[in-house]
Amino acid sequence: MKRVDPLLIVDQLEISSKALVPLMKKFSFQIFPGEIVALTGASGCGKSLTANAVVGLLEDGCEVTNGRIYYKGQSLSQNDEKSWQTLRRDEISLLIQHSLSGLNPLQSVKKQMLRTLKQKTEPAKKERMNYLRDLLRQVGFSNPERILSSYPFQLSGGMCQRILLAMMISLQPTLLIADEPTTALDSVNKEKLLALLKKLQQEHGLTILLISHDVERISAFADRIIDMEAREEVRTCFLNYKG
Numbered sequence: 001m002k003r004v005d006p007l008l009i010v011d012q013l014e015i016s017s018k019a020l021v022p023l024m025k026k027f028s029f030q031i032f033p034g035e036i037v038a039l040t041g042a043s044g045c046g047k048s049l050t051a052n053a054v055v056g057l058l059e060d061g062c063e064v065t066n067g068r069i070y071y072k073g074q075s076l077s078q079n080d081e082k083s084w085q086t087l088r089r090d091e092i093s094l095l096i097q098h099s100l101s102g103l104n105p106l107q108s109v110k111k112q113m114l115r116t117l118k119q120k121t122e123p124a125k126k127e128r129m130n131y132l133r134d135l136l137r138q139v140g141f142s143n144p145e146r147i148l149s150s151y152p153f154q155l156s157g158g159m160c161q162r163i164l165l166a167m168m169i170s171l172q173p174t175l176l177i178a179d180e181p182t183t184a185l186d187s188v189n190k191e192k193l194l195a196l197l198k199k200l201q202q203e204h205g206l207t208i209l210l211i212s213h214d215v216e217r218i219s220a221f222a223d224r225i226i227d228m229e230a231r232e233e234v235r236t237c238f239l240n241y242k243g
């Protein structure tokens, strides 16, 4: 049987505050290509820190003090800012917890989507608007033209979340990390967003790391659930994964 290498390896990761107080210790897990893996655990156990460390976006107040992160077999420890930017543009997208803070309320959706698209080799000018409309349809908007001309403050939290998702997909990432993407949504929209992530995973061959407290809801959605609560001990619960 052909051996599949992990896409992402987090190995004995420790993140500390600037005063070198560990905020999380010795956390390890792996993700294989095409999987949907959910990361769960009590509030404050370090889920968001882990997600931010994977894409080089730890806040100024904290740093990786032990352990390593490998992506496609390469250690990310020596990454400079330019390498992190390239990784975020070409490989790993992070969908953050609070959708509105990810969009500029004073700029139209069209302007923001075009700016994201420009980070990549963009489609030819005349194709661009068709591409954006198609992306918006893929995330469930039946009237993309209206959405493109809207400003984020005119839209609901769930709509903004779907727009951010469309922007991430336009970067064609290999790995999508979604940090509590459903927190601000009501029950129906939570289900819709998870179904949408699953659809995008299947259509675009994405690998997804989903951070969530909602073990019950995500157990029907994820291939594996990693419980981070024990901090130094990772319990991995294999559900549908056939690795």
Ligand SMILES: Nc1ncnc2c1ncn2[C@@H]1O[C@H](COP(=O)(O)OP(=O)(O)OP(=O)(O)O)[C@@H](O)[C@H]1O
Pocket (backbone or CB within 6 Å): 017, 023, 041, 042, 043, 044, 045, 046, 047, 048, 049, 050, 059, 060, 061, 062
């Ligand atoms: N910039 C920072 N400076 C200092 N401490 C921080 C910083 N960011 C996070 N922390 C602390 O690190 C710990 C882990 O935070 P993190 O946000 O990763 O938790 P989490 O598991 O994602 O929690 P939640 O489920 O509530 O989002 C917490 O105790 C938090 O207060």
